[in-house]
Amino acid sequence: MEPENPTDHLSTTAEPEPEPARRPICANCSRPSPVCLCQSLPARPIPTRTQIVIVHHPHEAHHKLSTVPVLTKCLLNSTTIVTRRLRNGPNGPSPLLDQSLPAIYLFPPAPSSPAVTLSQLLxxxxxxxxxxxxxxxxxxWKHAKEMVSASEGFLSRFATRVCLDYDESASGGSIYDSELILRKEPCGGCVSTMEAVARALRVLEPNGPEIESKLIEVLREMVKLQARYLKPMKPRPKLLKKGKEKKELTDKSETSDLTTLY
Structure with missing residues (x-):
């Protein structure tokens, strides 16, 4: 009788483990069922006189806490462009950016790129x-600064850089100024894209206060639902390299507007 081959017991193929069940996704708001926003979304997307163009960084397009998908569900005249840079060419980024329509782009001022407030412009x-x-x-914020810097050569031909109206003595009016911090911000008063658009439309649209109120209502509900599944975070402290503390204090007055504006 031949001796038993020890490998005989290893020749069977193990059955693959079943894949974990995916969370059910709402077909309407495209969010997981536990954080579905359908009850808060407007029955129909809100029409606006203003066309909103959202330049979406490719990395942010896959972020589960991005407010852009929710914003486009709320606003009828909104378009999303996934790119790192707006530029001219035969296949332009969007027909809305054909340089024939009066346009503005929203971003805080910088020493080399000043901005006017919306109320001053209007x-x-x-x-x-x-x-x-x-x-x-x-x-x-790092990506957004890079995107604006790379796109300004194109935008400067037809668009004006603007910022939200603000009080330099205040720290900003973000709904994230609370214990419900979902994403760490670089400085106090930073606002999400959805909140920035809401505050801008308040000034631009004839029924702006109503539009802003509805968008903020949806955003608050999103924060409330998401906060159930995340641990509270503290704002990220700004880290300074040795020898730069004095320079940071000197530059603080020049960059303080970034802390209160989108």
Whole structure:
């Protein structure tokens, strides 16, 4: 009788483990069922005179806490462009950016790129020349700065850089100024893309306060639902390299507007 081959017992193929069941996704709001927003979304997307163009960084497009998908569910005249840079060319980024419509892009001022507040801009314009296109950049603050810097050569031909109205003595009016911090922000008063658009439309649209109120209502519900599944976070402290503390204090007055504006 031949000795038993020890490998005989190893020749059978193990059955593959079943894949974990995926969370059910709502077909309407495209969010997982436990954080479905359908009850808070407007029955129909809100029409606006202003066309909203959201420049969405490719990395942010896959982030589960992005407010852009929710924002586009709320606003009828909104378009999302996934790119790192807006540029001219035969296949332009969007027909809305054809340089024939009065446009503005929303981003805080910088020493090399000043910005006017929305109220200042509108007070200087004829009512017939009210901006028809609002461009916003969605990404981390680092990515957003890079996107704006790379796109300004194209945007400067037809769009004006604007910022939200603010009080320099205040820290901002973000709904994230609470214990429900879902994403760590670089500085106090930072607002999400959805909140920034809501505050801008308040100024741009004839029924702006109503639009802003509805968008903020949806955003608050999103924060409330998501906070049930996340541990509370504390704002990220700003880390300084040795020898730069003094420079940071000197530059603080120049960059303080970034803490209160989108």
């Amino acid at each position: 007070s200087s314009l004829d009512p017939q020349h009210t901006p028809q296109v609002l461009i916003v950049f969605d990404g981390t």
